[in-house]
Amino acid sequence: MPETPSTRRPRRVRRLVLSALVLLVVGTWLNNTALLAPEPGTGPGVLAHRGLGQTFDPRGVAADTCTAERMDPPEHGYLENTVAGMRAAFDAGADQVEFDVHRTADDRFAVFHDWEVDCRTEASGTTRDFTLEELRRLDIGHGYTADGGRTHPFRGEGRGLMPSLDEVLAEFPDRELLIHVKSEDPEEGVLLAERLARLPRERLARITVYGGDRPVAALREELPRVRSMSRQTLTDCLIAYEALGWTGHVPDSCAHTQLHIPEGYAPWLWGWPARFTERMASVDTRVVLVAGSGGFSEGFDTPAALERVPDDYAGLVWTNRVDRIAPLVAEGAGPGAAGGPGHGG
Template sequence: MKKLVAAIFFVAIVIIVWLLNTSLLVTPPSGTAKILAHRGIHQVYGLDGVENDTCTAERIERPRHAYIENTIASMRAAIDSGAEVIELDVHLTPDRQFAVFHDWTLDCRTNGTGVTEQTPMSKLKTLDIGYGYTADGGKTFPFRGRGQGQMPTLTEVFTALPHGRFLINFKSERREEGATLAVLLRAHPEWRKLVFGVYGGAAPTQETLRLVPGLKGYDKHSTLACLGRYAAYGWTGIVPDACHDTLIVVPGNYARFLWGWPARFAARMAAAGSEIILLGPYGGGDFTSGIDNADDLALVPPNFSGYVWTNRAETIGPLLGRRLAASSDQTNRN
């Protein structure tokens, strides 16, 4: 009898957990998937073996286009491909400007040397940011000369693309970067709507969030706090405080393990005031793996209305558009 009671109790718990977390009994948030273009449209490279000090410009794939990451031209091309948000990287220079450039040092991609944040913007403007790119081990450098003077400031990006939206990645742990961005947005309130969010270094990210009301953002600690606590007790329907009013990055290969994925999870996060960013498969290292090809699109649920992180906006934008159109046609026929 005790075994029977225990079995019935176990089955009842399973049924309750299923009812609380199945997506079959919830309407997903309205809207369609949106493209978030990592670094704009850029030259891609394999992630295998990449470490913090790897010069990725020396291992790019054979170029399919002429765009260089983090340039205004690459961001404009990403928007033209359907991207709603552009991710970009910033460094606060000694002359108090935000240089839009990925690397901590200049040696890999440019014809300059030194630490990016320690170099005045006036000097950075003289560099060729396409100098170091090669797809054949240094036999040829197809972008040399094409990036001369093309490193923009954040102010130039906002001015050139007034209808864009940007996810700003702080590359340092300098709290003053967050304070400086807040001052910039106060001085130009029309630019506040251009900032989708901030992330990266914990100190500048949290400082920006403290000083700019309503802005969303995340760092490694806040992401782990949200997803870790949700994994522990999210099955109850309770959304941890760490998951409220924020940006939640979800690796595509782990998404199915989240309580209520996809529709129930999305509805809970929407009710908590948060946005979901769906990444590609996570295999260690940083969160830069994207939804980058047709096979990866299988990780994007049919009714997903969050943001799809991609390194190939020029490919995924049209593919996602055709998938949505096909789904709409099927719905109409039914």
């Protein structure tokens, strides 16, 4: 049966639709594949979780678990969240050090991980029950044990080692710091913003704050020029980016923040890893790759774990063992895995 204009038209429409779909797929691939991305200027950087401190088995850890009571056998003499531990982390090669802060009874900030002091010290109560000077008199090495309480290798050695936020800022005036607000109190975000607002603009550029949605939102309102992140800001960014990132566009919600990306989710991000980190850097956002599903304190803590980091990843990797990992990164001996499936191409 000979073709007629009425039969040719649907065929032309189908060909045009098919051609458009092919161009869309090819264009999306070209826009997000690492094959055409510029070579990163450097490899990954290292984020030292709580500086250099004692490690523990994270399996089964809950929010109220006393991790000092399940310490691994000590390999060094540093305790987490101390000036000495942070200095050791930077000396080992850390690019950024994370530490925890709590508001004290006299409206200052103590650098300490736990909400309560019972686990690590000889005292009892919450950090807010004590003034800063009272907290500094406690022995933060009191509760550490690797053998079920038979021995306590740091007991008596941690008195006076709990620093204030002011001490940390003064000790590391030109270093990249990640401040973790441990509460959900928006007033704590306001108080922290007031403290940080006294710093020079160039110093603020090297500080990032993360924590609960409410204190981070309050801090962002008072001090928007400080890079900050919460679960809400992370979710807002990633949802918007998954919807629009295939075009290369970076949503406003992804600008001027820090993104902690679990390695299991990362390969599904458009342009992962090279294009993604390049796009985020263009809007003043840091990318941090965390191990596994991003669960409690998971980090790239062994050479084998570091092998899972893609070759062309140029963000930060989260580690609890900066003494092991930073030298490997500096030598270029760690990253080696492929980018994986998904959006990264």
